Amino acid sequence: MYHLPVLKNRRTLLERAEKFISEIYFTDCNLRGRLYGDSCPLESIASFLSPARIPFTEASKQNFAPYKVGETFGPTWWTSWFKVTLEIPAAWRGKEVHLLWESDGEGMVWRDGQPVQGLTKDGEKTSYILSECLKDEEPHSLTLYVEVACNGLFGAGQGSMIAAPDPKRKFSVQRAELVIFNRDVRRLLTDFEMLVDIVKELGEGEQRGYQALFTVNEMVNLCDPSDPSSFPRVHSLAHKFFSQRNGESQHTVHAMGHCHIDSAWLWPYEETIRKCGRSWVTAIGLMEKDPEFVFTCSQAQQFQWVKSWYPGLFSKIQHYVKKGQFIPVGGAWVEMDGNLPSGESMVRQFLEGQRFFDREFGMFCKEFWLPDTFGYSAQLPQIMQGCGIANFLTQKLSWNLVNTFPHNTFFWEGLDGSKVLTHFPPGNSYEMKGRVEELLKTVNNNKDKGRANHSAALFGFGDGGGGPTQLMLDRLHLVQDTDGIPRIRMSSPDKLFSQLQADSALLCTWTGELFLELHNGTYTTQAEIKRGNRQCEALLHDIEIASSLALCRDRTFLYPVEKLQELWRLLLLNQFHDVIPGSCIEMVVKDALKYYEDIRCDGAALLRKACEVLGSRGSSTGAFNTLPWERQEVVQIQDGDDKPRLALVRVPSIGVSPINDAQPVTPVSVTAQADGTVLMENGILQTVINKDGTLASLHLLSANRESISDGCCGNQFVMFDDVPLYWDAWDVMDYHLQTRKPVVEVLQPAHVVSTGGLRGSVSVTLRVSDKSVITQEIVMDAMCPYVKFNTEVQWEESHKFLKVEFPVRVRSPNATYEIQFGHLQRPTHMNTSWDWARFEVWGHKWADLSEHNFGVALLNDCKYGYSIHKNTMTLSLLRAPKAPDATADMGTHRFAYAVMPHTGSFQDASVIRCAYNLNFPLRLIQCSPDLEPWSAFSVGAQSVVLETVKQAEDVKGTLVVRLYESHGSSVTTTLSTFLPIREAWHCDLLERRDAGRPVHLTAGGITLTFSPFQIVSLLLIL
């Protein structure tokens, strides 16, 4: 009798199994070659090309011309609609029949007027199932439509993915036919693939890997690809292996389907709508077959898009949300940038998002979901908690270039001490494919072994959409409890976090920001987007305050609820994590700037309407102060004959005052000196401006202190070479610091423009290169504690970085930077790798470097990139990356920054207020000549900022006010108002009344208690 020889050669047995399922080798005789049976051409294909993205009803009415497979169409961003007629051969009875469609654009199948499935070759979706088992009574003749977008999952980058799109790219359909699909072959292929992967991934050190090796080898021995009757025995061998279970202590992987869709990135916003449609309808299709399949889906904005573009699909989504399979996550309007949006913007992301999810699905999300964003503000835990969210999921810190983040599951403690349970899926991905490698990585990478025995695995094609496939689900089902591989269960964020919370006793706590050590260029790239964001945040703030006050003064005033929501949503959309960071293509930049223009234009009209009520109308000019402290500032007004004139005005907090001339205590004087320098002083500061616009001296008179470091000059422009390793628009690398070159060429030396009085100013023009020029007006106002630099740059550079430096006479190991609703310190030295990885950091309106009793603050009106090393304070101004937008930042830029020396601490010196003042200029209004100045709100404590006044979302005639403690101190203070308030309540950031916390109203106002950086919201019922 013949005995099979026993073979121990791991290499030959493994490669034999690989060849048995290879797509390239031996397909004439291997199992892969049997995946498809007979094929049959389509009856007809006709196409219609459209430059615009049009709805199905419109497309289906067009004239379609015959199309031959292989013919090209385009160009990029157009859409080709295909009308497909097909006839399934009757002889295919009992077979699984697919429409096989391979094209290099992203496709969507329409059947009976409804979207039914996405078809994306790079997302491994090339089949549309016509019948799982063809029956005689099924329709054999069909007409389908396929809508093919002329872009891929990742847009149409020329050469590399992030290169600017090729506008002339042509697309084609390479294959379109009917085929018989052999499901039993597919099932067996999956058995083989998973076993081969187990052999490879477990390596030579694990006996389980050898068990897989001998199993798979025996399967090849038994399998005759040409004889399906051999398949069951082969499958049962695999089944025996896969059903050998894990022990009880095995790690549990919570698998969740996911499809990360960037709301705009390498494609415009409009295409994202179709990406959502294609991806989500496919996910629904998988759900219809697999009741265990769970799909997590973020971004209310995308749901809103699908609701208006694909109402039928949206109803299905609502159905599966109810069933718990389609799970909205994140609670935010979009997956926003985690650094740059203001505190109020972050609140609004959740307010708009959570309210949308509540309205459409009857639920609030319990977790914040931001897998792909470039760093996370230390104020997020408090904002999340205030919006009903206690859990947080991301993985992006795995991208750190320098330091490995030490935890996967931990408590994240924010600036005020709020804590949220946080999970970074240890597989370091939000687009897994259900492969063995990823599942093992999820266990092996877990940095909380022994303390957290549950992890998330998000599977499905992502970034450009696509989502999960049947194959991914098959893989995960196959190994759900197989010895050697972590235990897998289809799960949900809720189940995962409940498990982690239940067993959280040994979890570590990380305090402060989650800083991403990469993508630091995104604080600066696309300066016009940054400026649009900052200015529109301020405008919406002012409109809400003006409209709230108008409502109180005139109860017939209509608070612009819908228009404000529309404008807020545009602002929030642009805060998406590839838009506000500037990492998007030119088309997206254009859309974003258009949205800012819409906000400015419509917002100006809203503000005008509200201000008409505030000023009692009239022919005089008044000033409106939207900030909660009294301000005395120089403003420029138009006189009767339209001549600009300066005036010094004092306006009460959140109030209005007529403009009456008042003489300053000390006027500004500006003197050109014999050596070509200019001396400028206002009784607070005295500065000497060199011919090249740099400051030779900046003297704080009351303290008799010089601010500028010995032998150095302030306001020094510097250029750097800025060539990152790959992610052009995203990254500035540490080595750019070694290429510093001061801007020294003077085109027009500093000269006096305004000799003083209320305002003194000096102008200077510098040449940066043969194409780029800086023109600057250096301004000193009466009574103003800072020198302001109004700057215009004509910028035509390539891979350069422009910054401005202030070397100051201050020594401190830490600098302070404003963040959302507060501030934090970062080191000025490079002791450890964690310190030097922060060579370029983000801040909002100000940064400060102080030693005891003296410091210098650097304020700005639309910048976010800072670096303060040793005693040099640097503000990042402009970059010039070429991908993915080849024209990024080219053109004219206007921005302002200011330098402010001070005694005491920055808190006591009102640095925070000055930065607000710079960003929220007094608004001029029409008023009656006899208007008495009035103030609507004032706050007793200097440290408490009244940030927001708005009408409550749900209730007419009720205001929401939001305050925060800005100094990092515990304080009790009084909010005073003349508004006729009947009752007041504490509420959360979603404006839900805290029934246990009524507010005690007295004639003196409302007494409030704050802990450091605490945010407090109140409902004021009029």
Ligand SMILES: [Zn+2]
């Ligand atoms: Zn993303």
